[in-house]
Amino acid sequence: MDFQLSDDQRAIAEMAGSLFGDLCSDDRLRAFTASGDSWMPDLWAKCVETGLHALAIPEAAGGSGLGMTELMLVLEAQGRGLGMVPLWRHQIAAATLDRFGAPAHQALIDQATTGEALLSLALDGLAGSTGVALEARPEGDGFALHGRVPALPLGIESAAALLPANTPDGLRLVLLRLDAEGLDKVAGMFTHGEGVAELHCRGVLLSAADVLPAAALAWVEPRAIAALAALQLGVSAEQVRRTVAYVSERVQFERPIGSFQAVQMSLADAHMDIEALRSTLWQLVYRLDADLPAGPEALATRYLACETGHRVGHRAQHVHGGIGVDLTYPIHRYLYWSRALGLALGGSAATLERLGDWLANNDTLGWKYDLAEHPTL
Known part of the structure; x- marks a missing residue:
């Protein structure tokens, strides 16, 4: 290989x-x-x-x-x-x-x-505890969209967005043009400074073509997970790099604090978290590019991305001490980003529950090398 x-x-x-x-x-x-x-x-x-x-x-x-x-x-x-x-x-x-x-x-x-028009995408409701709040109801030859989207990234600046919505045939991705009649937008700001918009849909008319087939959502979700995990990988790796540089220079008790065993072990744990995420992410993107089923791999990547962002961010802030919460010092921005990415991924608890359900229904995996390729979620 x-x-x-x-x-x-x-x-x-x-x-x-x-x-x-x-x-x-x-x-x-x-x-x-x-x-x-x-x-x-x-x-x-x-x-x-x-x-x-x-x-x-x-x-x-x-x-x-x-x-x-x-x-x-x-x-x-x-x-x-x-x-x-x-x-x-x-x-x-x-x-x-x-x-x-x-x-x-x-x-x-x-x-x-x-690049003339921006497109946005939000799948937060798939992993959130409140679920998907949009509903596409049949009306005439198309659908009428009702409900709310709490925080669509760049919802003010974008021309259109893909969003999950409940339909009579189950969850579907719908294309919502963000200048449509019956759509109200409230501008806001996410944890790390990105602009968002809260959307309120009051019977926004969609054509039948604007409700995509079921396969679209199954195709998008693991790719969205991979993308968010890749961002989390970059954020966390840079957090550790900057933290290592800081503890190599910061002197306490007449020696760099990076020479203390507790600091070394903490950052070694952070490094292992990052490399575990990297390996899982590489496996996911390989399977996606090879057009192989990747349901459980996506869930494992989502879980590790949430956990890695939390643990690495916590350790980096802890080792920095008081300067870590000084807004004139740059390390806090990485914590904001890791928290925002964790929220977009949906958190680790719901993901672990979903992965556990899959494992419970596929409990012969790994016993033989000649088993057929695992099914999708």
Whole structure:
């Protein structure tokens, strides 16, 4: 087996690392926080210029036609830099419309591919305790959308969004145009500074084509998990890197605090958490790119991403002591991001319960090497 990246993949990773490293310095992030802006349009313009915004959009639709592996490399770099741009939501939404949508959606896909229009995506209700609050009721030749979405990322700035909704045929992804009649939006701000909108739908009319087939939701969910986990991986890895640098310089009792065994063990545990997440994430994106079933792998990745974000963030803040809560010092931003990503992933408890249910129904797994490939969730 060859576990090495290809030359093209290394080039993409290096380009993304350079882009986010240059445009997301501590000074730039400090200025962004002070500005009160909801995202970084200048950074987004660079992503569009370099094609990073369309890596996972099929070539036939004008994108690069690459896989989740390449997108993961970019998102890890984005997480390290804390770049406030909607890279994964935008292109996963566009790729979903291209794969499962109708000819009526082509103009929107074209605008997304060129960067003229932003697309958003929110699957939070799938893992949240309150469930999905949107309902698409049949009306005429289409549907009327009723209900609420608590926090759609960049819901004010985006042109359209893919959202899960209850229908007479079960949960479906629906395409909601964010300038539709009957839609009210309330602007807000998420934990890490990203702009969100609370949506209230009062009979928003959808065409039959705007309610995507059941397969669309099953296709999107593991890819959304992989994308959020890749961001969490980048955020956590950079937290540890910065923390190691800090404890190597911070002196207490006439010696660097990094020389104390308790500090070393704490950061070693954080490193192991990160590498466990990395291995699980790599397995998930491999299966997604190979078009293999990936239900339990996605749940395991989601669980580890939530746990890693929590544990690494806690250890980094603890080791930094008082300066860790000083808003003029940069480490707190990584804690905000890891918490926000954990919320978007839905938390570890519900994920572990869902994974446990799957294992209970597939309890012969691993006893023989000649068993058929595991079923989907």
